[in-house]
């Protein structure tokens with residue numbers, strides 16, 4: 001299996017649970033790609049109804065229900081407000097029909113039904129909502145998640161079912177009967193045997209095909225989606241507003257920040273995912289000015305990131321292309337390469353079940369239909385913030401505390417993580433480098449804390465607990481976290497300065 005994003009992780013889990021000998025290879029780290037850069041919704045996608053993609057919406061809504069049950073610590077109900085403006089380009093009857101179909105397609109759901117709110121009730125429910133031109137609003141339910149943790153949970157489940165995971169292992173080619181892999185930690189290349197190769201490299205699937213000697217035209221069309229993170233909001237209610245350009249603008253409260261997005265722009269990525277361009281940051285600020293009473297100031301933008309959708313090639317704007325995933329089989333030396341095209345975070349499990357059945361002929365319903373994801377079984381300790389990150393596996397952190405009280409101490413005052421979580425990630429969750437640990441195990445909506453003292457303290461623990469002889473030098477390791485964060489968010493300081501002086505000039509004029 002190539003790629004430990006959500007698709008590769010779910011495919012690896014499904015294959016291992018079905019008793020297949022499975023190897024998961026990841027060139028960077030678990031969820032280093034788009035699977036840590038999504039809108040973090042587990043949803044049917046109201047917008048896809050407008051494009052007539054009913055089968056996808058139905059499947060996604062059924063998976064949403066399943067995930068609420070099997071991973072309650074990672075996937076939680078999210079009330080959403082959909083304001084209806086005079087100029088929003090969607091008629092109120094369309095929205096009501098949409099939410100009615102949404103609940104019909106969902107079937108029996110544990111989530112409350114939608115209801116229509118007056119302008120006054122909507123403004124009270126979501127303080128700061130733009131009320132000029134507001135005609136009414138709908139309240140409906142979806143679910144939110146933490147994408148990188150959901151991906152990690154699938155990898156942990158795969159490994160517990162017998163899969164071998166190697167991160168920092170890049171597939172660089174094929175040979176007769178397997179793949180060539182470059183270990184990016186030791187810089188050594190090895191040949192690995194494998195009968196069937198699944199290519200779940202996300203935005204890099206076509207690059208992987210070419211490395212495997214396939215010269216046929218690209219299978220995917222890449223579209224960039226950016227997000228910005230604003231300061232935290234009180235309450236659980238999110239916003240999903242249709243804009244005049246027919247996109248949906250989300251404003252989603254998370255612990256520590258408010259996630260706002262997204263864009264949908266054709267962008268052929270050369271290399272790894274990069275930061276959101278200035279045009280996306282400006283666009284999102286304007287779009288937020290459409291749905292909020294006050295357009296956010298540049299200084300309100302605390303973090304940002306961009307992800308790349310690997311959509312099936314097709315005509316029309318990227319937003320109109322079907323998000324349903326499928327696989328394409330092609331001949332490579334010594335066997336077949338199966339490439340994943342498209343897909344949603346929400347439907348990772350059902351897609352994996354279908355795909356493994358198609359490729360390997362597995363029969364009958366998959367055990368993953370009823371098996372909880374790691375941490376998903378057991379009592380719901382909703383009052384403990386640690387439970388929301390680790391679920392019933394919170395006992396693994398608590399047992400560290402029993403042996404050493406320091407494990408209960410907060411690592412730094414700017415993020416909620418305790419030292420026990422850092423130690424647990426290094427011992428049990430395949431964090432190899434200091435950047436793996438700070439960026440993708442201690443995951444926060446604002447990114448890692450970049451204060452020098454905090455990073456240096458974390459590095460002290462890293463050196464004590466790491467499993468591999470990497471990132472010895474504290475200065476170099478700290479710089480790697482700063483560089484990794486900047487690679488995700490871009491130079492926000494420069495953008496803030498440029499945007500603030502532009503706003504001042506406009507005000508003076």
Ligand SMILES: Cc1cc2nc3c(=O)[nH]c(=O)nc-3n(C[C@H](O)[C@H](O)[C@H](O)COP(=O)(O)OP(=O)(O)OC[C@H]3O[C@@H](n4cnc5c(N)ncnc54)[C@H](O)[C@@H]3O)c2cc1C
Pocket residue numbers: 002003004005006007008009025026027028029030031032033034035036037038039040041042043169170171172200201202203204208223224225226262263306307308309340342343344345346347
């Ligand atoms: C802006 C945006 C918002 C989204 N919001 C949502 C949402 O709210 N809900 C939802 O359900 N879906 C959402 N999606 C869709 C969803 O996030 C993606 O479909 C999903 O994360 C893609 O997962 P993936 O595993 O295919 O790719 P990735 O997560 O990109 O994983 C591919 C992995 O392959 C690795 N790799 C690449 N080349 C190699 C190689 N040669 N050898 C080994 N490994 C390699 C990469 O390092 C990477 O880790 C969103 C997508 C975007 C872009």
